[in-house]
Amino acid sequence: MSKTNYFQLVYEVTRQIPFGRVSTYGAIADYLALGSARMVGWALNKSFTAEGVPAHRVVNRKGELSGRNFFPTPTLMQQLLENEGIEIIEHKITHFECLFWHPEELDET
DNA sequence: GGATTGACGTCTG
DNA sequence: GCAGACGCCAATC
Secondary structure, eight states, rough: SSSSSHHHHHHHHTTTOOOBBBBEEEHHHTTTTTHHHHHHHHHHHHGGGGOEEEEGGGEOOTBGGGGGGSSSSSHHHHHHHTTTTTOOOTEEEETTTBBBTTTTHHOOO
């Protein structure tokens, strides 16, 4: 059954994250009204099975690459973010609040 | 079918 | 201000 599973929604939102931007579990959870940021993290865990889902653009509330350990390589997440022009220090995003992106931003379109 | 886990977040001490 | 505990909801074992 189908589609529209809640984590599938997370894929869509994560996919909408602009280049050079990052989002948080809480923001997505709040936008999808999941009620729990854990659901987002868990959904992103399976995001590796779905292509086109830049899970590396999703970090925790502190801007830390909390899920880096779940990547094929712990450094891959940082590499991808740096590849987008985002500076990472100690697995933490610099100017995180500046790069922070909210799903509602594109809701207006 | 029950118990535990999980890429987090918020509250209380 | 920092540290620890609890809560969310679903999936997996």
